[in-house]
Amino acid sequence: MDVNYKPNELRPGMVLAQDVITLQGQRIAKEGDVLNNALISKITFYSIASVKIKSEETEKTEPPVPPAPKPKTGSETVSYTQKLKRTEVYQTFQIDYSRNIAMMRGLFTRIIKLDHPKVDFDSILKDVSSLFAQKTTLDLFEILQTMTSLDDAVYVHSLNVALIARGIGRWMNLDSDTLSIITLAGYFHDIGKLAIPPEILNKQGKLTDEEFEIQKTHALEGKKLLSKVPNIDSRILTAALQHHERNDGSGYPRGLSGDEIDPIASVIAVADVYDAMTTARVYRGPLCAFQVIAAFEKDGIQKYSPMVVMTFLSRLASAYQNSRVILNDGRRCTVVYIHHHNNTMSRPIVQFDDGSIIDLMTEPSLSIKAII
Secondary structure, three states, rough: OOOOHHHHOOOOOOEEEEOOOOOOOOOOOOOOOOHHHHHHHHHOOOOOOOOEEEEHHHOOOOOOOOOOOOOOOOOHHHHHHHHHHHHHHHHHHHHHHHHHHHHHHHHHHHHHHHOOOOOOHHHHHHHHOOOOOOOHHHHHHHHHHHOOOOOOOOHHHHHHHHHHHHHHHOOOOHHHHHHHHHHHHHOOOOHHHHHHHHHOOOOOOOHHHHHHHHHHHHHHHHHHHHOOOOOOOHHHHHHHHEEEEEEOOOOOOOOOOOHOHHHHHHHHHHHHHHHOOOOOEEEEEEOOOOHHHHHHHHHHHHOOOOOHHHHHHHHHHOOOOOHHHHHHOOOOEEEOOOOHHHHHHOOOOEEOOOOOEEHHHOOOOEEEEOOO
16 A cells, blocks of 8 residues: 655655645656655655655665664665666666766777877767756766776766766856866866776775875876877866866875866866765775765865865755765764855754754764765
């Protein structure tokens, strides 16, 4: 039997059993839609009293009120990923995404081998932009966290950064021409890594100081490779060279700072770090959005373009308002308010199932460990 849920009981992955209609008669979601954080926020925004959820999916979803808090094991995140992977949207995306990776692999190989490789930039933009079709930026970010492959690590990361950077650009309300350059800059930003010895590039442990110095040369190697491409926009070359530069002068290869760093390279830098943080490593799992925000808040305001990083963090945090989360002590709760001040967005006000509220700003020992 289908079950009615209040907005604060909804979880990503649940399937609507009937249309969701506002008090004004506007349909904001239809039967069969799979809930994500953005759609849950919309339902909450329109003060919908309850929505009907299909029973089959309900049985697979954690109950609204758990019998007792337990330590986070990672199973909730895996459960959400499994639900996401079962959706038609994901399966279609995966096919298109894999096709893009295959084309990128072939293109990068030609750029490395040929003296004057021809690149159809319009075709790349068409293919990459199609991955955005009928998806919010947040939906796309969540899907990209599941796209991992050690064998294709450079290509997967490059395509992810192209898509994430374009998403950031959209959040910044940049014009279409600039969005196109940002997308291409993200696409090509790490091509220089293919000039790094595989034993260093694919090393699972920490690099030695000597190995890291070799790894750092990929920025210069990337610009060198892309310089062979006829009619390539100079901003794409600059982004490949500067995406590891930092606003405070601590980056490489030239230790540039502030306005010395190209604005598009500044967007690629944030997208590059975000994808790295949300990708699983040998020594840790992928970080959730609030952990990423906390990491940026720790040093990102100084290291990255303030306009880029503040727009990114604000929009990312806002997208997860009304999301169900797990704290580092194992308790589950709902994000009810985001603080929009420097170094506070990772510590929102949360509400527990018994109605009690905690402002994480006043509880330094507590933090959000996972989104469910």
